[in-house]
Amino acid sequence: MLKGLASGFFSKPRDFSLPNSSWGPEMMRLYEQYNSQCGEETEGGENREGPWKRLPSYNRFLKYATGGVYLSRMIHKKARLFTRNNRDQGATFEYVLFFNSEEDKCVGVFQAGHLLEGPPGHVHGGAIATMIDTVIGTHATIACGPVLTANLNINYRRPIPLGNTVLLESSVDKKEGKKVFVTCKMTSSDGSKLHTDSTALFVSIKVSQLLLGS
């Protein structure tokens, strides 16, 4: 019993990139569309090949993700990732990211909850910027390891109603030394309407430097 408890307590934390009951039909449709093309272990235990990979998502930095640096120097024990800080499923950011290494393309499927309001009935410009930063920051990290956002330039073309599911697609334009230039488009779930287009510059860093002084 104790062993079971301990094992449960120290087991891998919740992966927020997996579906939950708040996900609507459009979110599920897009999830299935990309997930069915992922190279993962099937229920039968066989390895399925595919160009896409679903990226797991946790609400805090884990020892295995930072080489132990963060846990040993932890500044804020209660700190949680901004996009995963709300326990009420469906209330804020519901999203899943997929990466295609053959095409070097990152895709995010994002369902906007009712607590993300900016203009009446629509998603806050800051919440939109947060999702863009999440997708392109992940893409830049895959390309160069840990990075910090140095510039983020967003054109807001069309507001996003609360509750809608949208699609984000990023691509790396170029790398120059420690710099990575990424672009991202956010469209309606069927791709017909452009909500935002954006460019960003990331600079690679060592996490230990970030913790030693800001």
Added chain:
Amino acid sequence: MLKGLASGFFSKPRDFSLPNSSWGPEMMRLYEQYNSQCGEETEGGENREGPWKRLPSYNRFLKYATGGVYLSRMIHKKARLFTRNNRDQGATFEYVLFFNSEEDKCVGVFQAGHLLEGPPGHVHGGAIATMIDTVIGTHATIACGPVLTANLNINYRRPIPLGNTVLLESSVDKKEGKKVFVTCKMTSSDGSKLHTDSTALFVSIKVSQLLLGS
């Protein structure tokens, strides 16, 4: 008793721009610095004159703020303003905005909570964008009425450790028809360190148009 309950239920909602127990010394110091220069009613009931005005902040759109349009056509009854959606004081965005009509300057004092994490121990780039959008969006609204963000361009110069209090200062560069161009700097609370500088373009809208179709 019933009257008292009804009166309490329908009374003006909480003003989040007022201090609470989570505000640290730097947040309080800056609040007092600007609030003491505000033209407001004093405890003694006298009107005090001052160049600054503290801007109240609520977590949802109110009838008197939108001419009743929003409440009568409300799409999401549970919708809450993104920056004020967390009930745990001090956990996310603690901020207060002041406006100086003589200098046409808007100032935001922002204390970053532990649930805003992006890079380990530091504020998420999206949370920073959210605060910038809040300050400059408010400034643009004062200048032109309801607006939507059309472009937001942020240079991230120095990461912000969780728990820190920072200062945002915006100014309107120019107005052209329905367009308003605003700039904003985010510094450490003593003004010595630059965290971000940014430019933004806002376009004035009618809230009713936003609700009729997106």
